[in-house]
Amino acid sequence: MRVVLKPGKDKLLRRGYPWVFANQIHRVEGRPRTGDVVEIAAADGTLYGLGFYHERSQIAVRFLTPDPEATIDAAFFRQRLERALALRETAFGDSTHYRLVFSESDGLPGTIIDRYGEVLTWTCLCYGMEQRRDLILDLLEELLQPRAIVERNDNSLREKDGLPQQRGILRGRYDGPVEIVEDGVRFRVDVLEGLKTGFFLDQRLHRPVVARLARDRRVLDVFSADGGFGLMAAARGAAHVHLLDISEPAMQRARENARLNGLDLSRLTFDVANALDRLGELVAQGATYDLIVLDPPAFAKSKRHLDDARRAYQRINISALRLLPPGGLLATASCSQALDEDEFLKIIHYSARRVGCGLRLLYRGTQPPDHPVLEAMPETHYLKFFLFQKMADEVPPVRQ
Known part of the structure; x- marks a missing residue:
């Protein structure tokens, strides 16, 4: 069974891109069913290898191996x-x-x-x-x-x-949450009921970076989930940590993780609220923090959601910068694959201009080695992470 591509539609495949879309296919030889392994061929008959076939999906073939003689066993x-x-x-x-x-x-x-x-x-x-x-x-x-x-x-x-x-x-047999240790801090992970698969593994390299800068600082951990960033900051000597998330179950798990590590609960605030709204309320109240972490969910699930996502990222980053004094630190992330790094940086720079401040980049990060990026496939690169210091230098704000 074989999928034959239209003339000129094998360019991405030649570069190592592992998907064949339905509109790239000229004809299907044999009668493969969804889930079958098929050969992938160019219009001139060149064989590129084998992949999984799908009759109805936009992604018609998912590449498996360049060896057309391989046995998928x-x-x-x-x-x-x-x-x-x-x-x-x-x-x-x-x-x-x-x-x-x-x-x-x-x-x-x-x-x-x-x-x-x-x-x-x-x-x-x-x-x-x-x-x-x-x-x-x-x-x-x-x-x-x-x-x-x-x-x-x-x-x-x-x-x-x-x-x-x-x-x-x-x-x-799953008897309940599993305990893991990350940089000396213990977390109980509920893989059945927790967010995603229980923990945000992709931020493991960034949490210690932020925590090392948290000593004696007032920290706001926004979209805190089970408390990864905030509790690690508390364990490293933060003066106070305000955890903010819309999920009550996640906040309850964060409380349990705080107790698990013997943290002083009087130095922790557990706040269940819509983060976008609460940030605006904190600005209106004149609140200030020394270090703010923004680790939101993917605001842009696809390119058609990009406009709404840009507005949401602008809103939270503008609010966060208004809550920081000069010299304060902003750790800001995006896991929206549809929003590339350059576009995300533009949003952050725009947010700084709106607030009327300068920024100094202290650290930039991406996915850890257990989330490797396939160079030929942009979809595998999704995480952007930046740590900025707010500068006192005044710049003209952008007017709407």
Whole structure:
């Protein structure tokens, strides 16, 4: 079975881009069904390799291997998993919490596998991979002997591949939250009920950077979730930490994590509110902080949401800069893949002009090694992180 591309529609594939879209296909030879492995060929017959086929999705083929003779079996997937595991063990040493598989970047299309010690989570957006789920779970049990494998497929993107949303325990026994230790701070992670797969693993390199600057500072952690940034700042000697999130369950987990670390609760404020509204209220009240962290959810799920996302990012960054005195620190992030780094920087610079301040860049970051970026695939690069210092220099504000 073979998918033949239209003339000139193989340019992205030649550059290493791993998706073939339906409008690139000239014809389909044979009668493949959704989830079958097909050959991918250029109009002149050049074979590019094998991929998973989907009859109805806009992403018609997800690339698997350049070897057209490869057998997509247990040995194939074992090799991919072993390679992914080796990278994480090299990058993180004895740490056992990380993203074990990051979809196309690890050669396993549409598949996310997170590890929290003896518990794994499974998330899949690709029909072909979902069909082979039990095979891959068998391999994971052989390689890692997990106590439990939990399904976190409560993601609307699954519907694009004709897959239902669902959540539950796939293998083993899950008795409740798993404890992890990050830079000496303990967190209890609920992989079944928590946000995403239980913890924001992609910010692991940035939390210690912020925490080292938090000593004796008044910290505001916005979109705090289970308290990753804020509690690490408190553990490193912040004078006071204000955690702000709209989720009451997340805030309850943050309280439990604070107690787990023996933190002084009198130095912590747990605030359940809409962050965009609360930031404006804090500005109106004349509140001030020395260090503010903005780690919002993806405001732009796709390019059609970009205008609304820009306004939301502007709103929170303008408010945060107004809450900081000269010399204050702003750690600001975006996990919207549709918003590239240059555009995000423009938003931050615009926000500074609106406030009438200068900025000094202290640190810039992106995804850690367990979220590798496939150079030919922009979709795998999503996280932008900047740490700025607000400068006293006055500049003319931008007028609306």
